[in-house]
Amino acid sequence: MQRWTLGDDDGHNRAALSQAASLLQGGKLVAFPTETVYGLGASALDEAAVLKIFRAKQRPADNPLIVHIADETQLASVLPSDYEPSRAHKQLMDAFWPGPLTLLFPVGDAIAPAVHPGTDLVGVRMPDHTIARTLIRLSDVPIAAPSANTSGRPSPTTADAVAEDLGEVIDGLVDAGPCGIGVESTVLLVEEERALILRPGGITQEMIADVIDLPVVYDAHLIDLDAPALAPGMKYRHYAPDARVHVWWGQPEEIYRAMLELLLDDEVDHELRAAIVAPDDFLSRYELPVARDLARPLCHEAYDEALAKHLYRLLREFDHAGATDILIYGVNPARGLGTAVMNRLQKASGGRVLRV
Structure with a gap:
């Protein structure tokens, strides 16, 4: 090469x-x-x-x-x-x-x-x-x-x-160096009476709706995970590291409790070496039993943008570091770039995404 x-x-x-x-x-x-x-x-x-x-x-x-x-x-x-x-x-x-x-x-x-x-x-x-x-x-x-x-x-x-x-x-x-956005493009099918988002990405539903005089909706498989995907590529496993990925979104206190419960679970069927991705103020406020070299605080301001930009790189880094599990502080999947980020995390985690 x-x-x-x-x-x-x-x-x-x-x-x-x-x-x-x-x-x-x-x-x-x-x-x-x-x-x-x-x-x-x-x-x-x-x-x-x-x-x-x-x-x-x-x-x-x-x-x-x-x-x-x-x-x-x-x-x-x-x-x-x-x-x-x-x-x-x-x-x-x-x-x-x-x-x-x-x-x-x-x-x-x-x-x-x-x-x-x-x-x-x-x-x-x-x-x-x-x-x-x-x-x-x-x-x-x-x-x-x-x-x-x-x-x-x-x-x-x-x-x-x-x-x-x-x-x-x-x-x-x-x-030419690292990429700026970090998640793939939005895929859009424009029909006579609507615009259908087949894959959420860097251009959000709200941004599209501001430009055209058509309803902008998501393909059914993005909302109902059991629905067939209109675009063939959407049905495949994507974005997954070797480590297990776990994602929670909602109230910070409940996310902390859920993460702590997993980290302290005696019934986990493997030796746990956990990594974590979360806002910097979350990690400074809540103490979690995770190795310092496996904790990645991201700027809380525009956290969804930071998570999108660094997600794939961090998943690979954690694999290289031998992490068995990756715990991720998620974002609201119904708003802005969060839809694209959580779509990728849904696939990377094999569905281990919970609202708490």
Whole structure:
């Protein structure tokens, strides 16, 4: 694997990205940063290259990929030639592109079938990351790119996390430092009478509702976990470390009691080495029997943003530290970015999320 570390030297960066773009044009796999997580890219027009993504990630074949574009002029190469985006689509693109919003469109004939298995729709987004857009522009093709991790593992927000999972099976890695948002993009299906959120992410329900004159609702599987997922990829296990993840949200006193009960439970069927993620004022107020090196206080101000940004990195760090269990102070899942964070924690914990 060739790895390019980018910095302040524009000439070096341009040369590195040109090399990475050449690999993409040649049907190779290149991981690169976005504002959400690192993506594993291949030309969305090259079926053989797209299939390499599935093999490298060990990704189920019916799990569609998101196509990334550098600007709106590239959108035409993704969509049918006679298709015109709706007024709502245009309002959303104007408001949130570049940014962490994936919109579903009818798919054009040029896009590799493996990108959109079992569906005639394709997810498209324009990342809010200069390096990502420059790489896509230099490649001169739309880039199919899921998260650059082994399927089921926590998504990578650093280049080292990409190398840990995929360093032996991909061709290139663009290292431009940690990602800013930390959770994946919102996936949105715009219908005639409503806008349907298939995956919550960096663009919230409230933000979308402020832009379009349609009701904005969540897909049923996000509310009722037993409901079938409309998007195939939503049915798979995601974001999970090796350690068991436990999440509580509600009143701080009750979260403390629940955490303490687990930590002191004599009936736990394994030797407990617990880690904890919580607001800094919570950890300073409540004393919990957790090793100091496994306690991660996050700033209470905008805690949901801090949790989103650092969650995947911390899950990997705790695995490296040998934690058996990870206790997480959750956030309100019905408000703002909390919906996306708790959606990821629901999957990472295997459903061990409790309101207290």
